[in-house]
Amino acid sequence: MPPKAAFYKANSIIYFRGDEGDKVFILNSGKVSLTYEDIETGQEMRDLVKVGEFFGVKSALGRFRREETALVLADCQVVAFSADEFELLVLKNIPLIMKMLKVYSNQLRRIQKQVQTLLGAEEHVDAAKGLFSIGEYYLRNKAYPQATYAFKRYLVYYPSGAAANQALKNIEVAEAYLSRYGTGKGPDVQAAGPAEKTAPQPQAADKAPASDAEQRYYRAVSLISQEKYEDALKEFKGLIAAGPDEEYLSKAQYESGRCLFYLKQYDKAIGLFTQWVQKYPKHPDLRDALYFVGTSYYNMNDKTKAAGIFKKILTMTPESESIYQKTRKLLKQIEGNP
Amino acid sequence: MDAFGEMFKRFLKTYQKGSLIFCEYEPGDNFFLIQSGRVQIVKIMGDIEKTLDVLKPGEIFGEMAILEEAPRSATAIAMDRVEALEFNRANFEVLMRGNPQIALKLLKLFARRVYDQKRRFMILTLEEVDAKVADVFLMLAEKEPVRMGEVETLELKTTVDDIAHWAAIPTADCRTVLNHFIQQRRIELFADRIVIKNLESFQRMVNSRRKPKT
Numbered sequence: 435m436p437p438k439a440a441f442y443k444a445n446s447i448i449y450f451r452g453d454e455g456d457k458v459f460i461l462n463s464g465k466v467s468l469t470y471e472d473i474e475t476g477q478e479m480r481d482l483v484k485v486g487e488f489f490g491v492k493s494a495l496g497r498f499r500r501e502e503t504a505l506v507l508a509d510c511q512v513v514a515f516s517a518d519e520f521e522l523l524v525l526k527n528i529p530l531i532m533k534m535l536k537v538y539s540n541q542l543r544r545i546q547k548q549v550q551t552l553l554g555a556e557e558h559v560d561a562a563k564g565l566f567s568i569g570e571y572y573l574r575n576k577a578y579p580q581a582t583y584a585f586k587r588y589l590v591y592y593p594s595g596a597a598a599n600q601a602l603k604n605i606e607v608a609e610a611y612l613s614r615y616g617t618g619k620g621p622d623v624q625a626a627g628p629a630e631k632t633a634p635q636p637q638a639a640d641k642a643p644a645s646d647a648e649q650r651y652y653r654a655v656s657l658i659s660q661e662k663y664e665d666a667l668k669e670f671k672g673l674i675a676a677g678p679d680e681e682y683l684s685k686a687q688y689e690s691g692r693c694l695f696y697l698k699q700y701d702k703a704i705g706l707f708t709q710w711v712q713k714y715p716k717h718p719d720l721r722d723a724l725y726f727v728g729t730s731y732y733n734m735n736d737k738t739k740a741a742g743i744f745k746k747i748l749t750m751t752p753e754s755e756s757i758y759q760k761t762r763k764l765l766k767q768i769e770g771n772p
Numbered sequence: 773m774d775a776f777g778e779m780f781k782r783f784l785k786t787y788q789k790g791s792l793i794f795c796e797y798e799p800g801d802n803f804f805l806i807q808s809g810r811v812q813i814v815k816i817m818g819d820i821e822k823t824l825d826v827l828k829p830g831e832i833f834g835e836m837a838i839l840e841e842a843p844r845s846a847t848a849i850a851m852d853r854v855e856a857l858e859f860n861r862a863n864f865e866v867l868m869r870g871n872p873q874i875a876l877k878l879l880k881l882f883a884r885r886v887y888d889q890k891r892r893f894m895i896l897t898l899e900e901v902d903a904k905v906a907d908v909f910l911m912l913a914e915k916e917p918v919r920m921g922e923v924e925t926l927e928l929k930t931t932v933d934d935i936a937h938w939a940a941i942p943t944a945d946c947r948t949v950l951n952h953f954i955q956q957r958r959i960e961l962f963a964d965r966i967v968i969k970n971l972e973s974f975q976r977m978v979n980s981r982r983k984p985k986t
Contacts, residue, residue: 473894491883493887501887501890521876525876532868532869535878535879538883542885545889548893552896552940561799564843565796565797565843571819571821574819579790579791580849583792584795617790759799759801
């Protein structure tokens with residue numbers, strides 16, 4: 435059945451605030467006003483509907499009660515659609531949907547700001563701390579893969595954040611416990627506790643004996659997480675000199691680069707990572723290595739070279755990946771103030 | 773996979789059962805449309821992981837990222853092996869133009885969100901804690917299919933933590949208010965639900981406290 439035209443006399447009400455609304459109207463002629471209470475001031479507000487405009491849309495689409503009263507100011511003709519009829523109509527009119535999406539998303543953004551303002555600082559948790567605490571929650575509950583994910587994300591977004599080292603440490607714990615005990619099992623973890631207590635011992639007796647390279651590697655990585663970069667670097671050098679297999683050689687070189695980066699020896703870090711990238715052009719950590727090269731240049735204030743590297747990362751990374759976003763942000767900063 | 777999924781194959785991501793799709797507080801700049809499997813939306817409150825929703829194929833999540841790059845407000849976990857199309861603001865419009873159904877779904881979601889947020893705002897503008905709690909009852913009751921006055925008592929599936937969250941008050945304060953209502957025999961409190969004896973009395977209470985400012 436096609437939507438029907440309806441006539442209303444002046445001073446009649448099409449719907450009241452609080453009514454259940456399942457109809458959408460379009461004003462063909464006459465005058466209709468919408469009265470509602472401003473949520474901030476509590477004052478009564480009034481909007482006029484223009485001829486050709488829809489009204490009653492949001493409550494009908496969202497299936498909630500009317501937020502406003504539609505009062506007829508001068509005799510009018512409207513066409514009433516059921517919510518379903520209206521949906522069929524807009525599905526054929528993509529520009530209309532897009533326009534409404536923009537309007538609603540603006541409204542949503544505005545009301546969310548208002549809510550945030552009322553909530554004030556008390557509910558506003560620092561996102562970095564929040565993310566870290568999610569990791570801690572999962573680690574405490576022995577959900578190791580989830581904990582690893584959260585801490586890894588922390589490191590992606592806050593690589594030099596206050597808890598970055600603890601996050602690294604916790605990832606090691608989560609990964610070691612996952613392989614040793616499995617999800618939901620293992621000793622209780624004090625996620626944010628002192629390093630000694632949470633340090634994993636991957637070379638422990640209940641596992642196949644770790645190779646010498648593996649032991650050295652983990653010792654060194656654990657030094658990184660204690661911020662003992664120079665000691666870690668020494669350990670990695672010793673490991674590399676001992677001629678480990680390809681896996682630990684590439685790992686040790688990569689981690690040495692990180693140490694140099696954290697020690698702010700950017701020249702050396704760039705040199706090492708550049709060699710590494712040439713040696714392992716297909717390595718899954720390739721873009722991360724390039725990212726270190728780029729940020730090293732960036733920190734050395736060599737914006738041109740940094741931008742070159744960052745652009746290269748962007749060309750080889752899908753937009754959906756976080757490294758793409760991180761890189762784009764830095765690149766934008768460079769382009770913003772060269 | 774349907775024709776639509778085929779068309780947007782390049783946006784398809786697969787998540788193994790149990791893996792996190794995104795995590796609360798993580799900066800978010802993409803949103804997802806489930807193709808297969810279920811997605812659990814959880815939020816960690818205190819020391820409990822609370823399930824907010826379980827979403828099925830055809831449903832959208834993470835959509836707030838379209839508006840702004842704010843931290844995620846909840847965590848999304850793959851309950852099964854999940855296949856989802858991942859979009860960001862850049863390719864959002866392409867998706868919408870090719871798929872008015874999704875645009876409409878999003879439109880409804882936003883309409884509902886605007887309403888929910890406005891309702892939340894109304895709760896927060898009340899000054900006294902007991903009025904806030906009473907207004908949370910009213911808000912939850914509005915989501916129920918029954919109309920006020922039609923029933924003597926109303927059972928709300930909610931918890932003290934939930935109410936404290938909606939009213940943005942400490943859980944301890946919320947408990948004090950609820951205990952007071954219990955003593956007055958206006959509500960009964962259970963672990964997973966609250967029985968409201970006389971909803972209209974709460975409505976009157978809220979109305980009397982919500983004086984329009986001039």
